[in-house]
Amino acid sequence: MIRNIEGVSFLNMSDTTRLDAPVLQRNLDQVRPELRQDLINDYRNGEVSADDLANKAFIRQEEDDDEVAYHEAAHYVVGGGISATIIPSSEARGLTILRPDPIRTLGDIEKVMVTCYAGGMGSEMRGRGARGCGSDIGQARFLARLHSRFSGRDPRALEQAAEMSARCEVHSRRYQIENIAHKLRRRKTIRG
Numbered sequence: 001m002i003r004n005i006e007g008v009s010f011l012n013m014s015d016t017t018r019l020d021a022p023v024l025q026r027n028l029d030q031v032r033p034e035l036r037q038d039l040i041n042d043y044r045n046g047e048v049s050a051d052d053l054a055n056k057a058f059i060r061q062e063e064d065d066d067e068v069a070y071h072e073a074a075h076y077v078v079g080g081g082i083s084a085t086i087i088p089s090s091e092a093r094g095l096t097i098l099r100p101d102p103i104r105t106l107g108d109i110e111k112v113m114v115t116c117y118a119g120g121m122g123s124e125m126r127g128r129g130a131r132g133c134g135s136d137i138g139q140a141r142f143l144a145r146l147h148s149r150f151s152g153r154d155p156r157a158l159e160q161a162a163e164m165s166a167r168c169e170v171h172s173r174r175y176q177i178e179n180i181a182h183k184l185r186r187r188k189t190i191r192g
Contacts, residue, residue, distance in 0.1 A: 074122025079115035
């Protein structure tokens with residue numbers, strides 16, 4: 001039984017796997033931390049061998065980068081971005097910087113809420129659910145509560161309206177979002 005492989009000591013493998021520990025370690029080192037657990041589960045379930053792990057890791061990472069590119073592209077297009085990147089930093093898998101327009105009216109708050117929800121809609125363009133949108137949704141909910149203090153409207157109704165507006169915006173700007181996402185995939189960062 002192999003245990004205590006540096007970085008993957010939580011694996012519990014049987015003697016029959018004939019695992020080459022350095023191969024597994026090298027292949028797992030190539031994978032971003034958030035994808036490692038999925039690959040380890042696939043290995044445990046016998047869906048992938050240690051040798052095939054690197055190839056599957058590469059494919060998963062490409063799919064993940066693609067999803068992040070569409071997510072950030074949607075923020076960029078709908079919110080009028082200055083720059084966007086899919087280079088991970090700390091816990092963020094990507095980042096979009098928007099124009100610093102001052103928020104003066106309730107309509108401005110609604111526009112920022114729509115931009116927050118647009119990222120999830122962009123991720124859904126890739127055929128998978130909106131993953132990694134937790135902080136965007138949290139920001140939109142905060143803005144809905146802020147809006148409701150001044151307008152007296154129900155925050156849940158504001159969230160639903162912003163989500164529907166984001167869905168319409170993303171659908172109507174689909175080609176722009178796809179174009180920006182492809183640029184992000186090639187360049188990793190875009191400006192202006």
